[in-house]
Amino acid sequence: MTKRRDFIKKSVMGTAGIAIGGMGFSSKSYDSIIGANDRINLGVIGIRNQGTVHLNNWCSLKDSHNVVVKTLCDTDELLFPSGSKLVSEKTGVKPLTEWDMRKVFDDKEIDAVSIAIPNHWHALATIWACQAGKHVYIEKPASHNIWEGRKMIEAARKYNLRVQVGLNNRSSENVREAIKFLHDGGLGELYMARALCFKARDSYGMAKDSEPPTSFHYDRWLGPAQWRPYNEKRSHYCWHWYWDTGNGDAGNTGPHQLDIARWGLSKNEHPVSVYSTGGLYGLNKEESSPEKKTPGVLAYGGVETYGHDKTSQETPNTQTCAYKYSDGTMLEFEVRGRFTNHEGDKGQEVGNLFYGTEGYLEIYGDTWKAFRHREKEPFAGSKESKGNPKGNHFANFIDAIRSGKDETMHADINEGFYSSSLPLLANISYRVGRSLKFMGDYEKFANDPEADAFLTRVYRKPYVVPDEV
Numbered sequence: 122m123t124k125r126r127d128f129i130k131k132s133v134m135g136t137a138g139i140a141i142g143g144m145g146f147s148s149k150s151y152d153s154i155i156g157a158n159d160r161i162n163l164g165v166i167g168i169r170n171q172g173t174v175h176l177n178n179w180c181s182l183k184d185s186h187n188v189v190v191k192t193l194c195d196t197d198e199l200l201f202p203s204g205s206k207l208v209s210e211k212t213g214v215k216p217l218t219e220w221d222m223r224k225v226f227d228d229k230e231i232d233a234v235s236i237a238i239p240n241h242w243h244a245l246a247t248i249w250a251c252q253a254g255k256h257v258y259i260e261k262p263a264s265h266n267i268w269e270g271r272k273m274i275e276a277a278r279k280y281n282l283r284v285q286v287g288l289n290n291r292s293s294e295n296v297r298e299a300i301k302f303l304h305d306g307g308l309g310e311l312y313m314a315r316a317l318c319f320k321a322r323d324s325y326g327m328a329k330d331s332e333p334p335t336s337f338h339y340d341r342w343l344g345p346a347q348w349r350p351y352n353e354k355r356s357h358y359c360w361h362w363y364w365d366t367g368n369g370d371a372g373n374t375g376p377h378q379l380d381i382a383r384w385g386l387s388k389n390e391h392p393v394s395v396y397s398t399g400g401l402y403g404l405n406k407e408e409s410s411p412e413k414k415t416p417g418v419l420a421y422g423g424v425e426t427y428g429h430d431k432t433s434q435e436t437p438n439t440q441t442c443a444y445k446y447s448d449g450t451m452l453e454f455e456v457r458g459r460f461t462n463h464e465g466d467k468g469q470e471v472g473n474l475f476y477g478t479e480g481y482l483e484i485y486g487d488t489w490k491a492f493r494h495r496e497k498e499p500f501a502g503s504k505e506s507k508g509n510p511k512g513n514h515f516a517n518f519i520d521a522i523r524s525g526k527d528e529t530m531h532a533d534i535n536e537g538f539y540s541s542s543l544p545l546l547a548n549i550s551y552r553v554g555r556s557l558k559f560m561g562d563y564e565k566f567a568n569d570p571e572a573d574a575f576l577t578r579v580y581r582k583p584y585v586v587p588d589e590v
Contacts, residue, residue: 155232155523162191164225164255166246167238168204169195170358170422171260175235176204178515180211186519192217194225196342197357199334220338222246226253233283233522236260241346241366244269244586247284247534251276252590256283258518261376262368262541263534265345267564268577269586270538270545276590277534283521285530286537288380289514295503296381297512299482299489303385307491307501308477313451314386315464315474316378318370322458323418323426324404325362327433328354345584354433358422362434364552369436370456371397371544374471380532380540381473381484382452389539391561392444392452397547398554399440403459405431442547454547466490466499487511549575 155161165175172195182188193204193216201218209215219225225234226249233256236246244264250257257277263286264270277284290296303311330350333339339351346365349355361367408431409415417425438458445451463470465483472485480493480500490502514531521529549572550557558567566572580586 158187159523160187160189161232161519161522162189162230164192164194164228164231164234165190165204166194166222166225166234166236167260168193168200169197170237172237173204173207175237175258175515176207177211178513179235180208182513182516182519183212186516188519189214190216191231192219192225192228194219194222196220196338197334198336198338221341223249226250226255231255233257233518237287239342239360239366240265240368240372241360242344244273245345245584247273248276248586248590251280251282251284254280254282256518256522258285258287258515259534259537260287261380261537262372262544263376263537264541264545265366265368266575266577267542267545270541271564272586272590274534274538277527279590283518283525283527283530284534285514285518285521286532286534286541287514288377288532288537288540290377290381291384291531291536292512292514292517293487294511295487295489296484298503299484300381300385302489302491302501303475303477303482304387307479308475308482309479311386311450311475311477313453313476314382315476316375316382316452316454317464317469317472317474318374318378318455319457319461319463319470320370320374321460322370322438323420323428324415324430324432325354325359325424325434326417326427326430327408328352343581345578345580345586347579347581352433358424362432362436364435367436368544368548369440370438370458371436371440371442371454371547372541375454375456375544376541378471378473379452379454379543380536382454382475383540383543384536385473385475386446386450386452388446388450388452390446391539391542391559391564392546393447393561394445394556394558395442395546395550396556397440397442397550399437399456399551401432401434401437402439403429404438405429407431436548437551440547440551442544442550444543444546452543454543466492 163179179188179190190208198220234250235258237260243259247257247259330352333351355363361373415428415430420426440456442454467485469485475482482491488503490499493500517531527533553572557572
């Protein structure tokens with residue numbers, strides 16, 4: 122495969138170098154374009170939880186898209202046996218394993234990497250991959266802060282590589298149909314969108330600092346975050362609920378719904394103002410005595426939860442966010458992390474509502490309905506997907522690699538950046554405790570150095586996102 126690709130590249134470069142230059146390709150960027158018949162070798166970085174979702178999806182594309190998972194990478198080596206077994210059983214190919222992502226990037230046979238690691242690593246891992254000439258599929262949110270998200274765009278453009286963000290609703294045929302309906306004026310003029318994240322979560326509990334497991338490369342996992350002793354409640358999956366590594370549910374589930382909201386409103390820009398308030402509600406303020414502690418229950422993420430017990434969680438479990446754009450269009454987002462009623466015709470827990478001069482529209486999962494004026498029955502909508510939505514976001518990324526065109530991707534890094542910035546902006550408002558004015562052209566707040574400090578972070582050497590990518 123490699124020899125064939127090199128032969129084609131050298132032949133074309135030798136006979137049509139001027140034409141290629143005219144199309145804006147350098148020899149280096151031409152290397153990143155893969156032919157329709159070439160095998161695409163993938164490295165999957167982060168193979169727990171969402172990483173397993175990645176593995177299953179890439180394996181399913183083995184025959185249809187000629188994709189091979191060549192290497193599994195994770196800082197927790199205990200995950201290698203199960204990950205290797207999954208890939209071997211689904212594809213017949215036993216993958217290599219590696220805990221150091223830099224070695225994956227150094228492998229010349231790997232064409233692209235799929236990254237499902239904690240949020241605080243997203244930017245640096247993507248930039249390192251681009252510098253090594255790899256295309257990147259990166260999980261949401263695109264970045265842990267706004268400044269580094271901009272650097273991800275710069276890296277993708279500088280090295281002419283495809284960087285797709287895992288906002289998979291962008292590839293859903295039904296969701297795309299709903300967005301087209303909105304853009305075609307199906308509700309008249311849109312003036313507001315509402316994004317919902319209603320997920321009742323129990324306490325993740327407390328734990329004392331301890332030594333990390335011998336199989337876990339903790340320093341590398343910590344990466345750009347400030348040094349602190351290992352604590353199991355800040356580690357696997359629980360990292361979502363601490364500011365150093367995660368962005369709370371606003372930055373966990375929120376990017377999906379905020380992306381749909383921004384997309385439906387046709388806002389290819391930052392909002393001019395943001396206000397967010399909330400807190401950590403419904404959990405005990407004090408630690409219970411041992412005999413009164415709630416027995417642990419295994420929850421999503423493979424970690425235990427403990428009912429109402431005290432938690433060391435830092436991010437809010439209840440949060441209301443309001444954004445306004447320069448033309449006055451409103452966007453609302455709400456996180457409800459305890460028990461709650463639902464909204465919408467189907468009682469949505471996670472979904473979107475759009476409001477226009479002629480009615481409103483609901484998106485829940487892979488289904489949508491539009492209602493005119495005060496009518497109780499929908500006048501337009503999709504067919505029920507019955508749990509089998511059409512549209513494959515992972516396949517779309519592979520198609521984009523082969524096309525060599527950013528516009529082939531449904532969630533290019535630029536789209537992912539603007540949508541991921543929405544929960545990041547809300548969290549900044551929440552943390553400083555006030556409404557903020559944002560100057561989108563400069564990606565700075567108006568006369569507010571305290572808020573500006575949250576636009577980036579102090580990186581722990583040597584895990585530093587560079588000014589010049």
